[in-house]
Amino acid sequence: MERRVALRNIAFIVGSAISIPSWADGLSKTTTYQPGTSLSAEDNPLLASVADAIIPDTDTPGAKELGVPALIQKILADCYEKEVNDSFYKGMNWANDKAKTDNGKPFADCTTAQRLAILKQVQSEDPASDQAKFIKMAKELTILGYTSSEYVVTKINKYVMIPGHYYGNVPLNYVDPNARN
């Protein structure tokens, strides 16, 4: 245990002394939402309700509680071309309109069952359509954000950066004394 903590501390100290080289400029420049991309601030509740529908908060945190909607917005803005953003936005609005037609209220106000029903319909649309591409991407990014969140990485997956060992044969119920809990 001590060895692991000590190493982590060394690693942290070393890490904090790093000056970011020029290749990493992109990291700081584009991490904030830039005007001109197709996601506007009022889309947030809709996007949040979509991510929430895909991975809901239950007895454990879901996408919403883990801040995944904001992350999706950031990744879309920083990592994808405008055309991809436009298509995503259109597809998301298509789902919202569908909610209004089917249930008489916006997607965000629908019940969990209604939201899932709509998203499943969106999934069954022509794969080349904006709406089908939207749900595919929304699911992909929600899963990415969720599975790489600190909560899932540490509490569910019990990932440790520095295991300090590899054992090729342990009982199924083996508990690494150094593992996170």
Next chain:
Amino acid sequence: MANILIDSKKTMTYDAIVIGTGISGGWAAKELCEKGLKTLVLERGRDVKHIMDYPTANLEPWEFPHRGKGTLEMQRIYGKAANETNPFLLKADEQPYIQEKPFKWTRGYHVGGKSLLWARQTQRWSDFDYEGPLRDGYAVDWPIRYADVAPWYSHVEKFVGISGNRDGLASLPDGEFLPPMETSIVEQHLKGIVEKHYSDRHIIYGRCAHITKPQPIHSQQGRAQCMNRTLCNRGCPLGGYFSSNASTLPWAQRTGHMTLRPHSVVHSIIYDEKKGKATGVRVVDGESKQMLEFYARIIFVNASALASTQILMNSTSSRFPNGLGNDSGVLGKYISWHNYRGHVNASYDGYMDRRTDGRTPTNSYIPRFRNLEKHNMDFLRGYATGLSAGRGFARSQEGLGEDLKKHLTNPEYGEWGVGAWMMGEIIPIESNQIKLHPDLKDQYGIPELVLSCDWTENDDKMVKDYMEQLTEMFTIAGFKNIQSNDSHSAPGSDIHEMGGARMGRDPKTSILNKWNQVHSCKNVFVTDGACMASTSTQNPSLTYMAYTARAANHAVEEIKKMNI
């Protein structure tokens, strides 16, 4: 004025110049500096200082602002494959090349080169490998044998730190090993069954350049035991695996004899017609684009196989109109690589009460068994196999809502997964070659490379046999869902490109002699992948390191004897 010029020429003059800072360049720097030679080490890319320049090494998955995805800005600079975790990307416009046939050329243009990006597998060659060309007549006979290289393997292994088991196999000689890493119980299961069923097949711990038990020589380098982070390619802050950055370059620096010059793109080697030898190199400064000259008594070319060959081809003079040392006309020809096309995967439902814990940076290894003692297949040479088996959670990305969440967080372990990949020998043929484009030049004014390399029928036959044999072994072991696949990946995808300036006994059919010296220009040494007369199946880096140390030792002896 004249005096200033003389002075400046003096400051540009060294005992030795090393071109490149990767696996072999780092070794050339270390050996030459240790022997007291004032050495200029040239690197075409930026500096990468051990630890300090590993900005992502200690980041947790959630600490990446885009969870690993490359921003548009990064994609613009480094290409579509850019990602946040890898700080050692090549700029997309750095060095264009022309593919007459598809070729994937992976380059490490920064201090440390591909020694920061390698898979760290380190297997020695045996005489079965060295004698391949002589036996079947394809390619030229190696001018050296295992006995020539063995002491140099030992020399580099002790310094590098190689974990491995002494297996006593003639096909894969033992080395100077630190304790081996473990392999999983399912790999052990397969080993037991395969070794019982076949007299000629063995499954061993993959020997790798990871420190499992630090020796004083490793502590002196400031390197520590591998802690199984398996984040190796972000740079290892512990120096747990070998890289030029963690090991040879700081060691060379400490002698006080090394001058490291990043942003130095070598244009060509200067040949002095009167002296009948090379006198230095022409360098384009990567930032100012100015042409500079540096001078030295000996030159080590370690720019990576294709880039080293490119430098020789671009080094023309009245004596060598077709490239330095190219009297034979074979410079740039007989380019080869490794055949990694075959993959076989399976699952296994035995040992369901067992699992693994922690992470391993290595894998199991099946040394070559085809055409080993005698040639008896319908293809030439053979293949080695990388192999690993592990067990993860039974998770899927099915469904939406609570269903999806349940799948993503399933705490139950699934069946064992087993994967095997092929490492096959390529037969070097003349038509697999590179040349300089007559007109197109890169941003440094250096002619672009034209690559024309393709698979042969021998490779196809070997992939077929590989998939059959692995399927057979997996079947005997009781594995299920066995799937084999020929990726048909482009040559070079293995990142083991070799040849271009091959070694040989006869100057009429080779560029380098048994000491990696250019036959006709003895003070130029090429000790990276360009020197390879054949490829065998082993991951090549360890062999480059051994050749480099051996050649550096010879160079210094020759200097003492005033022969060069």
